[in-house]
Amino acid sequence: MRILLFIALLLPALVHPATLLSVSVDRVDGAYVLRSEAWFDVSIDKIYGVLLDWDQSTKFSSVVVESRNVEPDEFGRRRYYSRNQACLWFFCKSFERHGFVTFEPLKYIEATVDPEKSDFQISDERWEFREEGNGTVVVYDLKMKPKFFVPPLIGPALMKRKLKSGGTDAIDRIEAVAQEWTPDAE
Numbered sequence: 001m002r003i004l005l006f007i008a009l010l011l012p013a014l015v016h017p018a019t020l021l022s023v024s025v026d027r028v029d030g031a032y033v034l035r036s037e038a039w040f041d042v043s044i045d046k047i048y049g050v051l052l053d054w055d056q057s058t059k060f061s062s063v064v065v066e067s068r069n070v071e072p073d074e075f076g077r078r079r080y081y082s083r084n085q086a087c088l089w090f091f092c093k094s095f096e097r098h099g100f101v102t103f104e105p106l107k108y109i110e111a112t113v114d115p116e117k118s119d120f121q122i123s124d125e126r127w128e129f130r131e132e133g134n135g136t137v138v139v140y141d142l143k144m145k146p147k148f149f150v151p152p153l154i155g156p157a158l159m160k161r162k163l164k165s166g167g168t169d170a171i172d173r174i175e176a177v178a179q180e181w182t183p184d185a186e
Contacts, residue, residue, distance in 0.1 A: 018175040031145040038171045042178040044136040050178040054080040060173035095119035121145045
């Protein structure tokens with residue numbers, strides 16, 4: 001019985017959950033800029049595959065209510081669509097992003113919004129991947145400038161807090177989805 005208790009107490013120390021290494025959120029020239037670095041206990045191919053597949057986004061982001069890969073445009077550019085919903089106190093908003101994706105396998109993914117079809121003037125994201133130890137470090141950069149109204153007195157502070165806490169909450173869910181992900185799961 002004591003050995004089972006010892007194993008039960010030791011097991012959490014042997015599991016390596018996702019770790020947020022750093023996160024910063026700023027407001028620059030009316031745009032919100034977020035940078036985070038996280039370590040995932042997942043191979044680079046799995047974490048890369050999950051983040052490249054927009055169909056997976058609703059599984060790990062609490063604000064994404066609909067998301068999907070979209071057929072390439074007439075120039076062959078890969079595309080995505082997502083619809084998010086978020087509330088900052090009494091102010092709730094549903095917003096859409098239509099955009100383009102470029103990537104170099106296992107190195108980076110870039111997603112750029114099409115402002116003519118989206119609720120953002122700017123929404124540029126970049127994920128960079130590198131193997132570290134038995135896992136993968138992902139550096140995530142986001143620059144976004146919404147077209148919708150953000151209350152000037154409380155909006156920037158609340159938006160910063162929401163971006164920071166949302167990213168922190170998502171890393172464990174991203175890791176869990178990536179651990180189960182296979183290319184055939186699409």
